[in-house]
Amino acid sequence: MTALEARTLIVRDALLHVTRSRTIRGDVVAADGVLTQVGSKQQIDLCDGLVLEASGASVVPILIDSAIDAQGRGTDLELAIGRSAVFVVIRGTVPTSRIGEMLIVNSRDVLAVVLEDRVVTWDGLVAGPGDPSPNWVGAWTDARRGMTQFLTQDGRYSETRGGHTDAYTGRFWAHRQWVAYLDDTGFWAFGQKAEGALYHGGFVLRRTPIRPSLEPFPSKPKRSCTDP
Incomplete structure (x- = not known):
């Protein structure tokens, strides 16, 4: 078992x-990706779990309002026993206005990111990229807002916005319907797939074929030995 693999958190x-x-x-308390205790302090002895002392920090559920609306389910991803363990632990307090709309957090303030039974980061440790599912890898585009996000097999992403390639780049971790992004400039952001679309930061992204004009890193034509 690696440092970030544990059945109980x-x-x-x-x-x-x-x-x-x-x-x-x-x-x-979460076990196998499900919240088992929320609220009262727990006296649990763990031999193979992860414990985070989080006094002064906040535990915030990852809520993507646009994805919830698309599914017509109402808000059902809050912190409650029996719900999926999908949350972020953030230093200090978090205004409720930031939850659900566009939760972007400075990497210095993130103590943990949990996507059900996958721990992305915990108390300073960050997981490797893993092996993203083919259902995630590729190009995702919001044509109305001029953004394409490229997710590659090595766990990297690049965003083209308004025709500008590499507007944002970084690492991503995709697990089931969830995705966490760690931008190279030092912030975390989150997304969720629902009804065939990827919802992220106000964008509604849909799978698109990768055409040469959409490639994030266009290759330069090779010069032949006869070129001037």
């Missing part, structure tokens, strides 16, 4: 955003 003594409008202080 505990975040201790944090401010928990159990709903958009309600917070409580306590612990969060």
